[in-house]
Amino acid sequence: MSVRFAILGLLAQRPRHGYELRAAFEALVGGEENWDVKPAQIYTTLDRLEESGLVTEEAVEQEGGPEKRIYAITPAGRAELESWFATSVGSEHQRDEFFVKLMLSLAVDGANPYKVIQTQRAALYQRLHDVTLQRQRADPQTELAHILLLDKTVMHLEADLRWLDMVEARLDEVRRQPLPQPEVKPRGRPRRR
Amino acid sequence: MSVRFAILGLLAQRPRHGYELRAAFEALVGGEENWDVKPAQIYTTLDRLEESGLVTEEAVEQEGGPEKRIYAITPAGRAELESWFATSVGSEHQRDEFFVKLMLSLAVDGANPYKVIQTQRAALYQRLHDVTLQRQRADPQTELAHILLLDKTVMHLEADLRWLDMVEARLDEVRRQPLPQPEVKPRGRPRRR
DNA sequence: TGACAAATCTACTAACTCGTATTATAATTT
DNA sequence: AAATTATAATACGAGTTAGTAGATTTGTCA
Known part of the structure; x- marks a missing residue:
């Protein structure tokens, strides 16, 4: 768009x-x-x-x-x-691919959610490193807008990393809960209220 | 994907x-x-x-x-x-639609970047409010994963709002810089350096 | 009470838009 | 010849809009 x-x-x-x-x-x-x-x-x-x-x-x-x-x-x-x-930019669609992957790694036999987290963390650190380098190299006199964009990326990457730690710490708890199952909806015309 | x-x-x-x-x-x-x-x-x-x-x-x-x-x-x-x-989730493509919009609102005659920021901020607050409500309503005993996902959303929204403040504070500075122009590349094979 | 309309779920389909991947070509300069 | 810009066609994948058609339940009215 x-x-x-x-x-x-x-x-x-x-x-x-x-x-x-x-x-x-x-x-x-x-x-x-x-x-x-x-x-x-x-x-x-x-x-x-x-x-x-x-x-x-x-x-x-x-x-x-x-x-x-x-x-x-x-x-x-x-x-x-x-x-x-x-108009405002449309809600940025939360569509979190990593979350889906993590949930499935909990549900699928043979998958290792801790490893999934570890892989993701490594990738986030790598990207944070790259972006930080880019940011340092940018010239504030002529590329301020670009620097601000990089700042936003950094803030998001840092949030992602903090969130990963949080999830890892509570993963056993999550694991103990049954996977969310689809609710069975009542069929037919709903009752009058 | x-x-x-x-x-x-x-x-x-x-x-x-x-x-x-x-x-x-x-x-x-x-x-x-x-x-x-x-x-x-x-x-x-x-x-x-x-x-x-x-x-x-x-x-x-x-x-x-x-x-x-x-x-x-x-x-x-x-x-x-x-x-x-x-494999890790692929770099989440920074593709920041709002940034593009803001830059263009600076470049296009008749557009108002302050208003663009204001509109975006209102939408972010609205969404933060909705998500926070959803989070409060969720049951930690059975929906922990869902709660964690909402936490991630909240963290991102908060980061977006902090970033908006930052940008607004420095908007005049950004405005003073010329829009980044594409360098006009000479055609044909470039000169040896 | 029984026919029938209303509302909703289940299951799937057609046609479209947006964006990506791949490939081809001509022109230009070294 | 090699490299690189400029331009475009074709095809495909992801995702949306807008349906169809039958099944199931509830409300209503004669």
Whole structure:
């Protein structure tokens, strides 16, 4: 979803062609190690935006090189962008893959939940190390936004590590509880209250 | 990705049919407010798993009601599951949609970054409130895992709120810096350094 | 009391959007 | 020739929207 709106936002600054959009997006998020957008996504998204009437193909430049299709935002596109600014980012979907993995490692015969935790912790420390290095190398005079983004990542990684410790400490307790079973819902029309 | 492995894990316990898998998954993650899996995703994923030879259709039951297709995990499926347990959850892709939105609100004429922050903060507080309520209502004797998951959510929301404060305090500084521009790369092979 | 409408669960399907992976190509410069 | 940018097509996977159709239970009214 963000790529779609990022394209609209970048086209709101000025018309651009596909590859330029990709470069501008990566500059915005601070490099491809943060968010690697594949060219294919840019082009398919542009096609879909064009189909919805939010952008238009403005011109095709040749200038020696290969063709460049230049896209521009339409009034409908600006409206869409504005309404994106006015709404909050949708709940960030809690979808915690690690939690699912941990629960299943408790449920599946032969799996080792302590090892699962250990593996995850190692990966989190590795990533924390990488991000911290990146943060130290960044220049506050020119890359403040990028630094703030890295700070957020660090805060989340630290929270994840603290949470892992907590879970590990209480894992035996969790283990003793039966796995949550789906509740059997009563069938048929519900009773009048 | 997690749904795919969750299905494998649940089938590793015992053979099940699609609807049962859906119910078991929702029980595992603590209700549809955490992770609402649509039936269609279960069935298409099962089809793909079958095509990859990780599950097999075991039988079709009739028992009065509509057909039930029972699926079971294969040895290859168990191997896939084991290797999932052995690897770490992939870097959680920092893909921060709010950050993108904030940066664009700084770049696009007519947008108001302070308002964007305010909207996001209100949404985060709302969600924190909801989750805290859910946490208080949960029974530690039977829903410890669910409580731990909610704790993780709370920790992340608190981190997001602290980060928002930080960003707001330094927004003028960020504003003064020019937006990161994509470096214009010369075409062709780069010069030797 | 018995027919029937209302509501909900069970089980599954079709068609779509968003994003990723893979591959191909032309142009440009070293 | 090799490297690299610029551009795009095709196909696939993940996830959503919006259903179908039968089964089961409850309410209601003649």
